[in-house]
Amino acid sequence: MNWSLVPLMVGSIVLGWIGLLWFPSLLPDALVGPVDLPPLLNLTGGLAFILGAIGFLAAVWYVLRPQTRLEPGETSYRADGWVHAIAGAGYAVSGAFSRAQSGLLPTYALGSLLGVAIILLVRVALR
């Protein structure tokens, strides 16, 4: 759990609910037409920066406290078991995708031809 991001999370949820009262009137075309670029400095961005800064400054203070000094090689973040499980599954899938790129030209050629054939057949069949 990355506690330094909690103020930003709480602030975004609270302000998001409050903002539902008046936000839609400010963004009538957000999902319809081109979005105008926001100004470089704006209130919303400033609030987000302050919330994030509060969290990170709190984390810096917490880590630098004398009683929490870490031994060399020790990390301050220890993942829970379910986090490890999800990460392991993700890395297993990504490893499988990576191994598909075997470096063998016949595999590449077959994959290309099969892919083209499948796309062509599906598109023509759905005409």
Added chain:
Amino acid sequence: MTPTYWAIVILVLGALVVLLFVSQLSRRPSAAAYLGLPFAVVAGGFGLQVPQPLALAIVALCGVCVVALLVMPVLEPALPLQATEAAALLLLGTAGAIGLAQATDLLQTVVGLETLALSAVTLVALGSGERSIEAAFKYIVLGAISLASLLYGLGLVYLGSGSLAFPTAAQLSASPLTIAGVVLVGLGIAFELALVPLHWGALDAYTAAAPGLAGFVMSASKLAAAFALGRLVLAAGASIGQVFIWIGCITIIWGTFGAIAQANNLRRMLAYSAITHAGFIGLALGSGPNGPTTAGFYAAAYGSMAMLVFAGLAGPWAVDLRRLGAWRALAVGLGLFSLAGIPPTPGFWAKLAVLVVAWQAAGWLPTLIAVAGGVFSVLYYLRPIPDLFAALRADGEQRPVLVPGVVVATLAVVILSFAPGVAWYLVRGA
């Protein structure tokens, strides 16, 4: 003669001039690069006189060529005797890319695509060692397969429509031959974009080529293919656009998972991430009438970011990021943050634009896939940051001199961060 053709002629002339001095310049990469540089700059100037959206294509392609030429002096260990040929191929490849981007019929598409593809393959082969030659061989064989698809599709389009122009939606609905032909043509051009299932050779080629040249091959091919496919999709309509939406989504998934697995190989990670970015471009292409211009903007933004990272990595010290030196580490870090789509970098504006058009035209599932791809990209792009921090703090190490290519690429990324409207104006007008 239109400004577009003047740009192509000047680039080809530049390549010929550089080749005239092969024997004198073969051991002087700086001289070869600076001899070709004015031609790229002048060609880019002609791009400003071209109507949108082609203006962005020409300016961005010439910009990529300029940065690649400026990086060449530090590539000497990788290009011991072929600096002049590399400079000529950069100019010729840019000319081919412009030819592909401006193509208004299928024959022009073939000529432009092959000029770009052959230049790119030779640039890949010019890297040092056997890996680059092997990668170039695979790239050209797989390129031949995609060319066969393109030419076969061209024939079917001609049979179905009686013309070699980009077929319209009405012609597609009239004949299944034309539909099959357009799909094959699109897939043939998609090889340059490195969309799944035609990405195989591109991955190995991007990994094995010398850094500055790899950046050029990745950026120029995506820029040219994005604009060419945009014209094809605008002519053919939603029936072909849907194909690119789903191919784009599959490509994003493939590239993201592949990049996550590259824990210790930065070049391989960047190659897989290039596939992911191709997926974003493919998704944008199919996303309604605003999609092709968004795809062009995305490709231009990607070109600036990729050239920044590869310009920073160019040179013999790139094997260990901790020896990059402070300025190069900052440049590579900025490039990686931008590729990850962290605001206010060009990568953020580009991804935002794709998400908007995808939400409007493609629906919630492709948009969700694109969002997930963008979020997970942070995982692999920020992995090298600790080594870059170490480079900032390194004392007593030899610090490489900052090359002009890094400066130019950094300026491009900074300008697009705070004024992305410049690129939007070139692709969309006022």
